[in-house]
Amino acid sequence: MRVETVPDPEILRPTDAIVRVSATAICGSDLHLMDGYVPSMVHGDILGHEFMGEVVEVGPEVRRVKVGDRVIVPFPISCGVCWYCKQGLTSLCDNSNPNPALAETMWGHAPAGIYGYSHITGGYAGGQAQFARTVFADANLYTVPDDLTDEQVLFLTDVLPTGYMAAENCQIEGGDVVAIFGAGPVGLFGVASAFVLGAERVISIDRFPERLEMARAYGAETINYEEENVFERLKELTGGRGPDSVMDAVGLEAQAHGLLGVADAVKQTTRVLETERPHALRAAIMACRKGGTVSVPGVYGGLADKIPLGAFMNKGLTLKTGQTHVHRYLDTLLGHIQHGRIDPTRIITHRLSLEDAPHGYHIFKHKHDGCIKCILDPWA
Ligand code: NAD
Numbered sequence: 001m002r003v004e005t006v007p008d009p010e011i012l013r014p015t016d017a018i019v020r021v022s023a024t025a026i027c028g029s030d031l032h033l034m035d036g037y038v039p040s041m042v043h044g045d046i047l048g049h050e051f052m053g054e055v056v057e058v059g060p061e062v063r064r065v066k067v068g069d070r071v072i073v074p075f076p077i078s079c080g081v082c083w084y085c086k087q088g089l090t091s092l093c094d095n096s097n098p099n100p101a102l103a104e105t106m107w108g109h110a111p112a113g114i115y116g117y118s119h120i121t122g123g124y125a126g127g128q129a130q131f132a133r134t135v136f137a138d139a140n141l142y143t144v145p146d147d148l149t150d151e152q153v154l155f156l157t158d159v160l161p162t163g164y165m166a167a168e169n170c171q172i173e174g175g176d177v178v179a180i181f182g183a184g185p186v187g188l189f190g191v192a193s194a195f196v197l198g199a200e201r202v203i204s205i206d207r208f209p210e211r212l213e214m215a216r217a218y219g220a221e222t223i224n225y226e227e228e229n230v231f232e233r234l235k236e237l238t239g240g241r242g243p244d245s246v247m248d249a250v251g252l253e254a255q256a257h258g259l260l261g262v263a264d265a266v267k268q269t270t271r272v273l274e275t276e277r278p279h280a281l282r283a284a285i286m287a288c289r290k291g292g293t294v295s296v297p298g299v300y301g302g303l304a305d306k307i308p309l310g311a312f313m314n315k316g317l318t319l320k321t322g323q324t325h326v327h328r329y330l331d332t333l334l335g336h337i338q339h340g341r342i343d344p345t346r347i348i349t350h351r352l353s354l355e356d357a358p359h360g361y362h363i364f365k366h367k368h369d370g371c372i373k374c375i376l377d378p379w380a
């Protein structure tokens with residue numbers, strides 16, 4: 001990770017807009033790039049898929065978005081007109097990944113393009129920068145009210161809707177108990193969202209005390225998986241039955257040691273790390289009550305080994321997952337922020353300049369210095 005001076009981005013297509021970035025954040029997904037799990041990173045790629053700012057230039061075919069608009073930029077790119085986008089499934093957009101071949105090799109079909117997320121998702125330059133080129137501007141840029149601060153709305157770009165969609169994927173019914181592996185930004189917003197969606201109790205599982213404390217601040221009960229037997233404790237907390245739904249808000253970090261037989265493209269560029277940490281997806285399947293739902297916002301790449309499919313089938317579980325369809329949640333979540341039902345700002349532990357981004361990546365990756373979420377000011 002390093003900071004370099006590069007040419008300013010330019011309008012390349014008539015539907016583009018240039019955003020002067022006022023705030024941007026480092027995400028758990030960026031760590032997968034940094035750790036080498038995502039193929040097709042090229043030297044000099046600009047990272048960053050959580051960013052917002054002011055529109056400073058628009059292409060000749062941009063109608064709705066205007067110069068001067070203060071916008072957040074959803075991380076998955078929607079063309080606005082394909083079959084998927086029309087269904088609101090914007091992270092599955094058919095037209096926004098300009099080089100789908102690699103993704104098709106790995107996954108059969110190419111999902112949407114993503115800013116700052118390697119060439120497998122389109123090779124778009126990201127927003128951890130002073131300026132960013134955004135595409136399909138009318139379908140993506142979302143204007144935010146002036147009376148909300150950048151810190152209040154920045155996480156609408158990704159981690160807040162991601163926690164929310166993951167909670168929605170838990171198919172919560174009144175009185176449900178939801179367990180969430182991972183108390184990072186996604187897991188924490190999963191906690192807040194599960195309550196908004198009607199959960200009676202939420203149990204957050206991690207190993208970092210400050211993250212568990214934050215989960216308690218959002219109303220969760222907590223389990224430190226380094227101190228307690230998670231399965232026994234979850235059973236104890238649910239009268240022996242297990243949680244009604246379980247979320248894996250961890251993803252690749254814990255799964256890494258299980259990566260096996262991945263497609264050649266991935267094998268060549270993926271570093272397989274050994275880890276003794278529990279495998280969150282396996283744990284989620286094993287811990288969920290019979291007939292329950294496992295929701296997976298955690299990002300995975302290639303093939304995974306030793307998923308307990310027998311438990312999954314015989315317990316009659318439902319699995320729901322996906323990159324977040326950010327656009328469809330924006331109005332709802334903006335309302336929750338405005339009415340004080342969800343306060344996204346409390347997870348911010350570090351505010352750094354862009355110059356200090358490498359340090360930000362370091363402390364966020366290792367969870368040093370109590371880091372839960374790091375935001376960057378490109379103009380500081
Ligand atoms: P993060 O790294 O801050 O949080 C991950 C947390 O999981 C850490 O606190 C870590 O201690 C904990 N953890 C690790 N192994 C664990 C285990 N076995 N059991 C319980 N906890 C464990 O990252 P984040 O920003 O919160 O992101 C979490 C995941 O969500 C990442 O995989 C990220 O790529 C993914 N994500 C997905 C989407 C989407 O659209 N689906 C969007 C954003 C992020």
Ligand code: ZN
Nearest residue numbers: 027029050158
């Ligand atoms: Zn993200």
